Amino acid sequence: MFNKIRPLLFLSVLAANLAQAQIINAAHWAYGLKKIADNTYEVHLQCTIDKGWHIYAQEQTADFVGTATKITFIPSSGLTLIGKPAEIGEKETYKVPDAGITNNELLGKVDFVQKVELKPGLKMIRGVIIYQTCTHEKCLTEQKLNFTIPVPDNN
Numbered sequence: 001m002f003n004k005i006r007p008l009l010f011l012s013v014l015a016a017n018l019a020q021a022q023i024i025n026a027a028h029w030a031y032g033l034k035k036i037a038d039n040t041y042e043v044h045l046q047c048t049i050d051k052g053w054h055i056y057a058q059e060q061t062a063d064f065v066g067t068a069t070k071i072t073f074i075p076s077s078g079l080t081l082i083g084k085p086a087e088i089g090e091k092e093t094y095k096v097p098d099a100g101i102t103n104n105e106l107l108g109k110v111d112f113v114q115k116v117e118l119k120p121g122l123k124m125i126r127g128v129i130i131y132q133t134c135t136h137e138k139c140l141t142e143q144k145l146n147f148t149i150p151v152p153d154n155n
Contacts, residue, residue, distance in 0.1 A: 024140060026053035026140070027047050027048070027049050027050075027055055028049075029045065029046065029047050029129070029145060029147070030045075030046045031043070031147050031149045032149070033149050033150075033151065035152075039118055039119070039120075040082070040115065040116070041117075042115055043073075043116055044111055045111070045112040045113075045114070045129060045147065046110070046111045047106070047109070047111075047112070047131075049108060049109070049110070049133070054092075054106055054133070054134055055131045055133055056069055056103060056105060056131070057069060057087060057091055058085065060104055061101075061103070061104065063100065063101050063102060066134070067131065067132035069106070069129065069131040069132075070129070071085045071114065071127060071129050072127055073114070074126040074127055076125075079118060080116060082115040082116060083114075083115055085113060085114040086114075087106060087110055088110065088111040089111060090108045090110070091105070091106055091107075091110075092105050092107060093105075094136070122151050124149065124151060127146075128146055128147070129143075130143070130144050131143055131145070
């Protein structure tokens, strides 16, 4: 009798565990393009971070441990980057107790703004964002997010 019940018991426990498992996604991204002059635009990569969580800033301290946010644009003959992505939003420096490590963290809503020059005919801007989402107690694994932003007719 127990041999007949064992598979049902196993499936019940497995189903209960799967029901409790959640995919944590504490950083939510949106992308956009804003024209600021004839062929000059701002690429906006906006991250909304859940309360209690943070992502790491692009620039970090010498003793930093983790994954700093890195934004890479896929090279294109129609795309010229002007400077580096700026971070607009709440930034704090946090010293990890008992570890002697200091992190530059971004909280709430952060807008990464990259100024670009676009040649006529370019249809898409593509890139990759690598980042890590953490609380002060735990970190999620590093994330790699591919993005594609359509370019309105810029002829």
